[in-house]
Amino acid sequence: MITRLDLFIHRMVSQRACLDHSIAQTSGMTQPVFELGLGNGRTYHHMKSHIVDRDVYVFERAVGAHPDSIPPEELTILGDVRETLPAATDRFPDGASLIHADLGGHNREKNDIFARFVSPLVEPLLAVGGLMVSSDRMYFENLVEQPLPQDAVEGRCFIYRREI
């Protein structure tokens, strides 16, 4: 039987595998990286530690992370992503090289509704060749779902790429 502990481990391990893979795949791109949802700051800490060549901007409603993982103010975009993502298309005309989203809570159904709503707001922000990593299935028009790296568990994480 798969327990909640098993599922949680699968999610964390998949997040890390997808992030590591996508960071490597997009290295050399010049556009910044976006972290949507800071939470406790664990994935932000991981991204910050492995991304040296690009700024990592954090989109978050209310910063409440571990003290080790608070982004600098000038890289924090405070507010509801339903408002801050549309505003970001003006501020970042070249888009992002990598977007990671972990905006969900416990309720799968609510997460899915939110993913449908937020997908068209994320889509125009990704640069050509850029990757989007998400804990929820997204609903994109033109981004192409990618195969997962070895250590990721199917259905626990998703990767999308802008081909053109």
Added chain:
Amino acid sequence: MITRLDLFIHRMVSQRACLDHSIAQTSGMTQPVFELGLGNGRTYHHMKSHIVDRDVYVFERAVGAHPDSIPPEELTILGDVRETLPAATDRFPDGASLIHADLGGHNREKNDIFARFVSPLVEPLLAVGGLMVSSDRMYFENLVEQPLPQDAVEGRCFIYRREI
């Protein structure tokens, strides 16, 4: 570099490995199992799913777990473990076959102080042949530290056994 995400994954994977190992090692014992600290209920859910022959009692100050992982009232021991553990020695004269403790928070130093305080309260509750699994190093007089199972990461989890 080891990130907070890496450390967290190590902790979760080690907890699961130590629990699986200790549940198997103590199967056949008749005394109940104690979960000290319910939290979100992930390890409780895991223990409940893998322990069919023994009751799992939960010691917790304030139950706030995921709805899937709320223990039945008759197996919940509400209150501060500094009071409920000493009281449990009367209620459970035969002790527990397995005790799992994950009582710590973010502050390592505070966790260590608490582990020192709580160790002598836990020690008399473990039956001979029983195992104690902890996320923090414990300070026992007569329980013997055990080698970790294969998947556990040194320092992320500890197992102790009452030999006599």
